[in-house]
Amino acid sequence: YLRAILNRGHKFPVPDGLLINGRGWNGYTVTVDQGKTYRLRISNVGLTTSINFRIQGHKMKLIEVEGSHTLQNTYAALDIHVGQSYSVLVTADQPAMDYYMVVSSRFTKPVLTTTAVLHYSNSFRGVSGALPWGPTDQIAWSLSQARSIRWNLTASGPRPNPQGSYHYGLIKPARTIRLANSAPIINRMQRYAVNSVSYVPTSTPLKLADYFRIGGIFNVGSISDYPTGGGAYLQTSVMGADFRSFVEIVFENSETTVQSWHIDGHSFFVVG
Incomplete structure (x- = not known):
């Protein structure tokens, strides 16, 4: 339905x-x-x-x-x-x-x-x-x-890094990613997109395809680091990243509704 x-x-x-x-x-x-x-x-x-x-x-x-x-x-x-x-x-x-x-x-x-x-x-x-x-x-x-709502870095429990190992305010981001969500009509159907790409799931889970090096399932870089301003389209969007790099991510919502974002398996600081 x-x-x-x-x-x-x-x-x-x-x-x-x-x-x-x-x-x-x-x-x-x-x-x-x-x-x-x-x-x-x-x-x-x-x-x-x-x-x-x-x-x-x-x-x-x-x-x-x-x-x-x-x-x-x-x-x-x-x-x-x-x-x-x-x-x-x-x-x-x-x-x-x-x-x-x-x-x-x-x-x-x-x-x-x-x-x-x-x-x-x-x-x-x-x-x-x-x-x-x-x-x-x-x-x-x-x-x-x-x-x-603030992160409690003094509480017991697992944290991304030992307290004091990073001074976050002094780290220069290696990369800035802008993610703009939208609600386009594609092929007369209501779809939702990020940087003009509406995600299409694959028959093989991406993590399995990556682990077993199965070709033809996805392409790294199939979504831009910033809004393109172009028309929306369907794609299995995968963005590459460098291990342990420090990245600034900017979420952009021009819609009239509230948008929630979840970054699976990652913690982050909201700075602005």
């Missing part, structure tokens, strides 16, 4: 609704003991819609984003964009009752909302009251929160 929408040249519509662990309004319950602290991992597994997550009457201490330790800032609400996962600590330090856990859509009309229940094990009162406030179309709010 979703493929058919794109193949007819249309973008995905606004979702019919939101789910928490596959369930709708108050359909999912998390039971906690009063006084204890719990780790929640919140993932946005949707296709196109950013969400905001919050818990009635409770604060969330952010401790991890995408496998990296963060400075442990406290938030009342968190924006989570497509494909992102956050870990938070929540202490059950409120009076014994049930509380709303709320997810609402960001930058959509209409705003979609659903709830789950945070249930205190010694509670005899169901959820009540108004849902806690959450941002809807406030872009500056989301940007401000994103800037507040």
